[in-house]
Amino acid sequence: MRALARSLRDAIQLRASAAAAVGEGHHRGHNPPDPDPDPRWAKAAADGDALQHFQLQPQHEEIGYTRFYYPQGKPILPQHLDLVLKKVAAAFDNFPNQQVPRHQFGVITKACDCPLYWKIPLFIAAGGDKAGYVDAASFLDYWRNLCASCHNPASRFLNILTRGLRQHVLPEDFIPLVQDVVETHPGLTFLKEATEFHSRYVHTVIARIYYCVNRSWSGRISLAELRRGNLLAIIKLLEEEDDINAITQYFSYEHFYVIYCKFWELDRDHDLFIDRHDLARHSDHALSSRLIDRIFSGAVTRGGRHKLREDRMSYTEFVWFLLSEEDKSHPTAVEYWFRCMDLDGDGFLSMYELEYFYEEQLQRMDAIGIETLPFEDCLCQMLDMIRPEVTGKISLSDLKRCKMTSIFFDTFFNLEKYLDHEQRDPFASQRDHDNEGRELSDWDRYAAEEYELLVAEEGGQDPQEDL
């Protein structure tokens, strides 16, 4: 831990000076934005839609609406595509032999009206990896063909990331993009030298992307999932926001740091896997052993394709665990814990299943001399809170409707948090807001608090001081 602490601490200090160097405001302790209401995301999404709109217009043309919408009868798509192709050709003209190398491919990417951080996937998809550069003629062909088959940003992104090979994105397809963010984003310059952390950061970001975007749990992000999620808007935001920690969705360095430190603490032999005894130590043995058994039973592993051993948890699986554990109102978290508690997999939590988990909580409370609530009384409280549609059993949609799922789940398997809830106004946790009045998610709040603690612990100093 000490070596990690030292390297990461150095990285943080470097980060601080890097942030100062680019004239960035200090964002540590500055509360991160909430995903939905941030107008910058709304803007990014709107920009994407604008592109999508004009690309879709030829469909009207094909079905005979051309004259109605475009009295002059001008085909819109070829005109716009020609404009883009001219712009791209002009961009290539600025390079010797019209050949653009990898590290300058952002220029071409922007000429194509794509978000900047599509640049390396685009470079690779256009065949740049072989020669180390892309030339004008082959790229213009490539782009014309791409636009002929992909009419909106989401489908173009999917095609670029998969190099046209698949209709869905696999986790490894994201590696070039996220690795490029590590290497070139101004908010991560401090991490450039610390190459040993690159892969950890990359895999953390990818795991977080799948946690939020891959709502089907398939391990493959479909075009529909890409369209519905906020990933494209967040990737666009990367070029507008120099402080990586202000991008709390997926890319925040501070969030990565918290997740990775938590894993490192548990993974004593540092083989990047933890077993049930390691996980039991999480958060001072807060979780019940019955729950931990369920996590390791395969109830919450995605796809299962690469699952070689059920008695250990990978780093990616830990990211899903921690995100679920610290924000139990996130839709993926509700599904995660529901899967764990639905012992017979019938799609309902029965009274028997609730009692099975509560029994261990009772034993643990008895053991430390805390006054307990009998199961029947606890059940009444929980049913009052959840109000299930079908009497006597709780469905996933019952829980998703309820605003207090964290209280529900913690009652059955997290003793520490359960006792916390008991002593707190149940609505208090939902009232935290950042400086700009946006409501914080449980995860954002947890990550910010833990980051402060970790930095104070490792550095032995107030994290504000190094600025």
Ligand SMILES: [Ca+2]
């Ligand atoms: Ca291990």
Ligand SMILES: [Ca+2]
């Ligand atoms: Ca069940």
